[in-house]
Amino acid sequence: xxxxxxQNDRGNKDxxxxxxxxxxxxxxxxxxxxxxxxxxFLIGDSMTGGYGGGPDILHxxxxxxxxxxxTVIVGPNGAGKSxxxxxxxxxxxxxxxxxxxxxxxxxxxxxxxxxxxGMGFVPQTNNIFTSMTVEENxxxxxxxxxxxxxxxxxxxxxxxxxxxxxxxxxxGELSGGQRQQVAVGRALxxxxxxxxxxxxxxxxxxxxxxxLFDRIIEVSRTGIPILMVEQNARQALAIADRGYxxxxxRNAHTGTGKELLADPxxxxxxxxx
Amino acid sequence: xxxxxxxxxxxxFVIIPATAYGAQxxxxxxxxxxxxxxxxxxxxxxxxxxxxxxxxxxxxxxALQGAGIxxxxxxxxxxxxxxxxxxxxxxxxxxxxxxxxxxxxxxxKPVIYVIASLGVMFIxxxxxxxxxxxxxxxxxxxxxxxxxxGTFRDMTGLExxxxxxxxxxxxxxxxxxxxxxLFWFLNRTRTGKSMRAFSxxxxxxxLSGINPERVVMITWLIVAALATTAGxxxxxxxxxxxxxxxxxxxxxxxxxxxGGLGNPVGAILGGFLIAFSEVGVTYAFRKVVAYILPExxxxxxxxxxxxxxxxxxxxxxxxxxxxxxxxxxIMKGKSV
Ligand SMILES: Nc1ncnc2c1ncn2[C@@H]1O[C@H](COP(=O)(O)OP(=O)(O)O)[C@@H](O)[C@H]1O
Ligand SMILES: [Mg+2]
Numbered sequence: 001x002x003x004x005x006x007q008n009d010r011g012n013k014d015x016x017x018x019x020x021x022x023x024x025x026x027x028x029x030x031x032x033x034x035x036x037x038x039x040x041f042l043i044g045d046s047m048t049g050g051y052g053g054g055p056d057i058l059h060x061x062x063x064x065x066x067x068x069x070x071t072v073i074v075g076p077n078g079a080g081k082s083x084x085x086x087x088x089x090x091x092x093x094x095x096x097x098x099x100x101x102x103x104x105x106x107x108x109x110x111x112x113x114x115x116x117x118g119m120g121f122v123p124q125t126n127n128i129f130t131s132m133t134v135e136e137n138x139x140x141x142x143x144x145x146x147x148x149x150x151x152x153x154x155x156x157x158x159x160x161x162x163x164x165x166x167x168x169x170x171x172g173e174l175s176g177g178q179r180q181q182v183a184v185g186r187a188l189x190x191x192x193x194x195x196x197x198x199x200x201x202x203x204x205x206x207x208x209x210x211x212l213f214d215r216i217i218e219v220s221r222t223g224i225p226i227l228m229v230e231q232n233a234r235q236a237l238a239i240a241d242r243g244y245x246x247x248x249x250r251n252a253h254t255g256t257g258k259e260l261l262a263d264p265x266x267x268x269x270x271x272x273x
Numbered sequence: 274x275x276x277x278x279x280x281x282x283x284x285x286f287v288i289i290p291a292t293a294y295g296a297q298x299x300x301x302x303x304x305x306x307x308x309x310x311x312x313x314x315x316x317x318x319x320x321x322x323x324x325x326x327x328x329x330x331x332x333x334x335x336a337l338q339g340a341g342i343x344x345x346x347x348x349x350x351x352x353x354x355x356x357x358x359x360x361x362x363x364x365x366x367x368x369x370x371x372x373x374x375x376x377x378x379x380x381x382k383p384v385i386y387v388i389a390s391l392g393v394m395f396i397x398x399x400x401x402x403x404x405x406x407x408x409x410x411x412x413x414x415x416x417x418x419x420x421x422x423g424t425f426r427d428m429t430g431l432e433x434x435x436x437x438x439x440x441x442x443x444x445x446x447x448x449x450x451x452x453x454x455l456f457w458f459l460n461r462t463r464t465g466k467s468m469r470a471f472s473x474x475x476x477x478x479x480l481s482g483i484n485p486e487r488v489v490m491i492t493w494l495i496v497a498a499l500a501t502t503a504g505x506x507x508x509x510x511x512x513x514x515x516x517x518x519x520x521x522x523x524x525x526x527x528x529x530x531x532g533g534l535g536n537p538v539g540a541i542l543g544g545f546l547i548a549f550s551e552v553g554v555t556y557a558f559r560k561v562v563a564y565i566l567p568e569x570x571x572x573x574x575x576x577x578x579x580x581x582x583x584x585x586x587x588x589x590x591x592x593x594x595x596x597x598x599x600x601x602x603i604m605k606g607k608s609v
Contacts, residue, residue: 089480115482123480129473132466140470143463144482186481 040064040100041225042119042194044088047097056095057083058249065194065227069241070220072257074233074270080249081229082124085198088227089121090114101194116144120192124199124229127183130172134163137171137182141189149189156185159215177208181215188219195219197228213239234271237261245270279564281433285422291552292545293441293510296448299544300503301521302528303455303537304496310472310535311492312373314386319500319525321397324518325364326501327508328405330357331412338414346416348439350505357505362497368393369493377489394519401515410513413440440509451502452541455495459537464491472535520585524551527588531595533602542603547588555581 012018037043043064050057057080065071073081086092088099090111098107101117109117129137138156142149157164160181166174171182180200187195200216201209209232217239220226230236237243240257245266253266260266301323308316316322333353343349372389418424419442422434459465471478471488479485504518511517528547532539557577566572579586595602 111480112482112484115480121480123476126474126477129470129477131473132469136466136470139463139466140478140481140483143467143470190482 037062037064039066041067042088042099042101042227044084044099045097047084047087047094047099049087049092049094049096051083052093056249058087058092058094060097060251061087061246061249062097062251063088063227063244064242065225066241067225068220068223070216070226070228070239071242071244072233072236072240073227073229073244073246074231074236075244075246075252076270079246081246082198083249084246085121085196085227085229089119089196112144115190118190118193119196120187120190120194121196122183122187122198122200124202128171128179128186131170133168134171134174134182134185135167137186138163138189141186144190152189152191156188159188159218160185177204177212180204180212184215184219192224194225194227197226199229199231201230201232209235234261275564278431278433279561281425281431281435282561282564285433285435287549287552287556289437289441291549293444293506294552295545295548296444297503297507297510297544298521298524298528298548299541300448300451300499300506301525302532302540302544303452304499304503305525305529306532306535306537306540307492307496307499309529311468312386312489314383314390315526315534316496317387317390317522318368318394318397319496320519320522321394321401321515322361322365322497322500323504323507323521324401324513324515325397326357326361326497327504327513327518328401328515329360330354330501330505331405331410331508331513333357334412334414344415346439348413348415348443348509350412350509351443354502354505357501358498361501362494365493365497366490369489373489374486377485398515398519405515407515410508412513413509415439438510440506444506444510447502447506451499455499455537458495468492523585524548524588527592531591531602533604536602536604539602539604546603547591550591551584551587554578554587555584 037045044062045064046060046062047058048056048060061080061084063071063073063084073084075081083092087094090099090106090109090113094107098105100106101114101119104117106114106117111121115121129140132140135153138153139149142152157167162178163181163185166178171179174182180202184195184197184200187197197216201212204212213235216226216228228236228240237257237260240260243253243255243257243260244251245253245260253260253263255263261271301319304322305316305319308314308319330350330353333356334348334350337343337349337352342352344352372393373386376385376389416439418436419439420435420437422436425431425435426433457465459469467478467483468488468491470481471483471485475485478488504513507518507521524547525544528543529540530543531546532541532543555577557575559572559574559576562576563571
């Protein structure tokens with residue numbers, strides 16, 4: 001039965017030297033990496049699933065963000081980071097696991113309903129309306145709102161002053177960094193309770209990247225928890241309260257940003273030494 | 274004096290008719306381009322939707338005339354137009370619920386919709402012919418001319434007359450109003466902007482909480498209004514015949530594609546471009562030239578590039594040229 005040689009009782013019939021009926025239950029050794037999900041404001045909990053009827057891309061993957069914190073997801077290309085974000089936003093067939101927002105189970109809500117619940121999402125690609133002006137992009141971000149949106153728009157312009165100068169320009173004519181600002185601004189227009197960003201600094205220069213990180217920290221300071229996927233793992237983990245390293249759709253390493261940066265194995269495999 | 278006569282002839286036989294025809298094509302092409310932009314397919318049933326809407330308007334016009342209600346100098350059809358738009362709206366929304374919605378649920382590829390619209394086209398074709406018959410129907414009433422050729426000659430003393438028909442004036446005015454309303458709606462209202470957003474990036478529209486089914490329904494209603502208006506204006510200007518409306522599909526598609534599919538401004542430009550080319554290429558310029566040149570140089574031929582029987586070749590030719598050299602159209606629509 002058991003392949004543990006120490007548990008092999010073969011041939012022993014002498015109950016005078018060995019008493020029958022010891023305990024059979026064993027204490028769990030634990031997974032070795034505590035997920036600390038008790039305080040999570042938004043959590044995708046042990047999600048397993050894939051696209052349509054295709055194979056599973058995520059395997060028991062958990063990602064979470066605590067109130068007021070920044071969580072960063074890093075990992076190699078194709079690890080399933082974007083897929084995990086989509087799963088949390090309700091755009092994936094999650095076959096197991098659950099998604100909870102502020103303690104409520106929202107696993108069965110449609111993406112639109114999740115927007116209504118206060119989730120804002122900036123996808124990795126096609127995240128702006130290219131043929132519409134910057135201002136119209138922001139207006140469309142606020143589509144579900146029926147109240148006055150001018151105040152929020154002013155806040156977005158304060159956060160990204162360049163957008164105010166370009167507000168009558170089609171968003172498709174802007175530079176990469178400005179487009180990402182439009183994308184983040186659009187998501188902020190619903191006044192979300194949590195913001196999800198998929199590679200907000202993809203394809204921008206290092207200077208613009210630092211600038212964008214500063215802005216993201218600024219957003220986080222206003223109390224909005226941020227769940228973010230990043231290619232630039234080192235810089236991102238430096239500003240992260242929590243970090244997840246995903247490999248092949250699984251949680252490989254979890255910890256605070258500092259812990260992961262200090263972890264020799266993470267450094268060797270994902271941060272280039 | 275002769276130069277003036279030449280100009281009047283040109284106005285009378287080319288510019289005014291082509292402007293009216295262009296406005297009709299533009300309205301038709303706007304419908305096609307909206308469906309293409311939002312539902313992402315070329316709606317082959319558009320010509321027959323126009324025919325259906327016009328048929329409803331004609332039947333209502335007859336009923337109104339029978340009841341002794343007219344609009345005085347204006348055609349009674351204007352009074353029947355809102356009813357025609359409403360009935361056509363019901364028809365297209367019904368078609369969407371019965372046919373296209375199924376494919377949307379399946380996330381079908383656009384070409385499937387095109388083929389489905391071909392089926393819808395055949396059915397509408399049959400319905401219209403079944404109800405009103407295949408013959409020519411005239412339903413224009415009221416004052417025939419704003420300026421008739423005789424009045425113009427008396428007024429100006431010119432040799433050439435200039436006739437400006439009510440239907441032509443009406444076409445231009447109604448088309449301008451319809452276009453202004455459409456652009457105001459698309460660029461200024463929340464719902465209009467959400468339609469443009471949906472056309473631009475469907476996924477992001479969804480993530481912004483825009484309801485696709487609502488966008489699609491409003492699109493169909495606008496298309497019904499545009500198609501019925503275009504059909505009625507064309508019918509008033511020429512005459513109504515189901516087969517002619519089916520044939521209008523070619524110049525209408527040519528207009529939408531030349532202008533850039535999915536681009537409303539392009540559809541309007543395209544409509545006028547096609548109309549002017551069609552009328553210009555098939556018009557015999559002999560009379561105009563005769564006025565300008567001295568008598569000794571008077572041309573012997575008709576100076577007509579193509580006989581009017583070949584007018585469809587013009588749309589087709591322009592279509593080919595555009596597809597070969599600028600597939601996105603003049604106004605940079607979606608590539609085709
Ligand atoms: N829309 C999709 N349909 C099917 N498979 C997909 C789709 N998007 C991504 N994948 C697959 O999912 C895996 C993870 O992709 P992704 O989540 O985009 O990785 P990452 O964002 O970490 O680079 C890849 O193997 C990719 O091929
Ligand atoms: Mg990705």
